[in-house]
Amino acid sequence: GAVVSQHPSRVICKSGTSVKIECRSLDFQATTMFWYRQFPKQSLMLMATSNEGSKATYEQGVEKDKFLINHASLTLSTLTVTSAHPEDSSFYICSARDVGTGAYEQYFGPGTRLTVT
């Protein structure tokens, strides 16, 4: 149980284009999902907290107009990187909060490798 999927697993896009990454909780409902960014050999940095049906809360220094987050249902959150630039190339990981079963944990997706050329 408590499986989180991400799609796509890898994406290459040209500079200036937008890319959408999906995060799904497969076997539980997630009122809250988190989006992280991880640079090579570095730790996870929280970008934003996504709550179903409301606006995301962004961490300091994260441009909300560049990283658009939508959490339209209890099982799906999307991150759209708008007008992507090479410096946006990174590993993006989502997690979903499972509170319904009493686990009170975050379960992480497998990540999406974004490369902007």
Added chain:
Amino acid sequence: QQQVKQSPQSLIVQKGGISIINCAYENTAFDYFPWYQQFPGKGPALLIAIRPDVSEKKEGRFTISFNKSAKQFSLHIMDSQPGDSATYFCAASIGTGANNLFFGTGTRLTVIP
């Protein structure tokens, strides 16, 4: 500001040996301390977690030791295996793992046969 400090950055251990990774924190409001294992190109997976009301928790070959007064906790991997080679992150949060997690910088463990 790094809320959770982790060391060492990398660790090489012989098969069958003990791997030890250490973490320290400053915020005394933290009361949940999980460890995550991450393989290359994958997301982190919860390995084991501890709360400050106990000083040690063991699950199989993995043990967390917790020192509340020193604000330190560590992960011990007994009988380390090549399959344990991965990056390990400690983390801390307030309340539960469902709340904001503050991650350490990670330790890249290599277990050599």
